[in-house]
Amino acid sequence: MASPFNPEEPPPHSPGRSPGLREHDESTEIFGRIELTRHVKDDGRALILYTPRKADDETEARRA
Amino acid sequence: MSDRSEISERFQELRGEQVVYAIDRQERTFLPPAEHCPLCPTVPGGEPTEIPFAAFEIAVFENRFPAFRAPHGAAEVVVYTDAHTGSLGTLSAERVRALMWVWRHRYAELGAREDVEYVLIFENRGVEVGVTLHHPHGQIYAYPFLPPVPALEQAADARLAGCAPCELLARELQDGRRVVYENDGVVVYVPYAARWAYEAHVVLRAHRPSLLECEPDELDALADALQTLVRGYDALFERPFPYVMAVHQAPTGAGSLGGGAGDGGRAAQDSGGDGASAGGGGHLHVELYPPLRTRDKLKYLAGSEQGAGTFISDTLPEESAAALRRAVADRVVADGG
Numbered sequence: 001m002a003s004p005f006n007p008e009e010p011p012p013h014s015p016g017r018s019p020g021l022r023e024h025d026e027s028t029e030i031f032g033r034i035e036l037t038r039h040v041k042d043d044g045r046a047l048i049l050y051t052p053r054k055a056d057d058e059t060e061a062r063r064a
Numbered sequence: 065m066s067d068r069s070e071i072s073e074r075f076q077e078l079r080g081e082q083v084v085y086a087i088d089r090q091e092r093t094f095l096p097p098a099e100h101c102p103l104c105p106t107v108p109g110g111e112p113t114e115i116p117f118a119a120f121e122i123a124v125f126e127n128r129f130p131a132f133r134a135p136h137g138a139a140e141v142v143v144y145t146d147a148h149t150g151s152l153g154t155l156s157a158e159r160v161r162a163l164m165w166v167w168r169h170r171y172a173e174l175g176a177r178e179d180v181e182y183v184l185i186f187e188n189r190g191v192e193v194g195v196t197l198h199h200p201h202g203q204i205y206a207y208p209f210l211p212p213v214p215a216l217e218q219a220a221d222a223r224l225a226g227c228a229p230c231e232l233l234a235r236e237l238q239d240g241r242r243v244v245y246e247n248d249g250v251v252v253y254v255p256y257a258a259r260w261a262y263e264a265h266v267v268l269r270a271h272r273p274s275l276l277e278c279e280p281d282e283l284d285a286l287a288d289a290l291q292t293l294v295r296g297y298d299a300l301f302e303r304p305f306p307y308v309m310a311v312h313q314a315p316t317g318a319g320s321l322g323g324g325a326g327d328g329g330r331a332a333q334d335s336g337g338d339g340a341s342a343g344g345g346g347h348l349h350v351e352l353y354p355p356l357r358t359r360d361k362l363k364y365l366a367g368s369e370q371g372a373g374t375f376i377s378d379t380l381p382e383e384s385a386a387a388l389r390r391a392v393a394d395r396v397v398a399d400g401g
Contacts (some may be wrong), residue, residue: 034276048125049123052159
């Protein structure tokens with residue numbers, strides 16, 4: 001059986017896999033009560049990871 | 065031989081609407097076992113997934129099998145958690161509140177694009193509505209045209225000579241029989257003319273065209289109301305309650321939001337004296353369409369619904385609302401609320 005994790009030959013039940021990242025941006029953007037980091041996957045698709053910020057800065061949250 | 069990844073639109077003259085052909089989606093992941101879930105984190109030494117990190121909180125990525133793609137719209141997946149099991153109802157309150165900010169960010173960023181006319185944030189829950197991945201997630205479609213439903217909402221605004229959701233919310237509050245849940249910022253009700261037995265609308269009290277115009281406490285209130293409702297749904301028949309959830313906001317009008325999300329969409333917030341988004345019209349609300357009419361019976365869209373466009377309902381909204389209100393209240397008490 002072919003590996004379900006070979007991106008060039010995904011099995012029928014699991015083709016939605018990506019091997020990794022082409023670009024890995026460590027810089028963080030702040031957007032209200034969340035912060036985010038942007039990445040580009042090996043096949044060129046964008047990936048954004050979001051992390052909640054502490055809700056202790058109401059002023060910044062309101063600005064966003 | 066056509067390019068299988070090509071996406072095209074054809075105008076259906078008899079319905080006056082676009083039909084999108086994205087035939088590559090025929091090959092998309094279909095109900096994989098948990099160990100092959102593409103939305104789980106990639107564990108060290110393990111097999112790669114869509115999210116090549118060992119852990120994450122909320123992730124958004126471009127759909128590998130998109131219905132729209134740049135420069136003609138976008139299709140994204142919003143993964144609520146790195147845990148494979150669970151639902152919007154079982155997430156922490158803090159996570160759901162953060163999700164509102166993620167939605168706001170995506171609306172701002174996608175809505176600022178020249179190739180996007182309308183941003184729809186949605187979730188399909190349950191195989192009954194066609195879910196193909198069980199991992200808790202939603203989706204975003206950024207349409208390169210204005211779809212029929214927001215166009216109908218604009219027509220309702222014109223027909224009622226003002227904001228239709230504002231008017232309908234006032235009517236529901238005055239009547240009261242179909243109100244399911246309220247908090248400071250949001251009202252949940254089964255609409256007067258619900259099409260689905262347990263259809264619910266989650267409506268901002270204040271006129272907010274989109275997530276961009278909401279105050280932080282209103283976003284918290286929206287998160288609270290959504291989570292309360294879906295927990296009530298699950299309690300109603302003591303089973304996971306399938307639904308389609310759609311976030312209705314103002315059209316973004318081919319990049320007229322401007323400024324992207326870099327400043328949190330502040331440009332859009334400041335652009336309208338009445339708080340209106342640049343696309344015109346709209347009142348932020350979330351509509352949920354559950355297909356269940358009893359614990360084990362589904363409502364199907366059959367002859368009248370598909371052939372004539374007229375819903376035939378087996379239930380009265382007032383009775384559904386009463387049952388759902390009890391389920392929500394019991395669940396709130398059980399949760400210690």
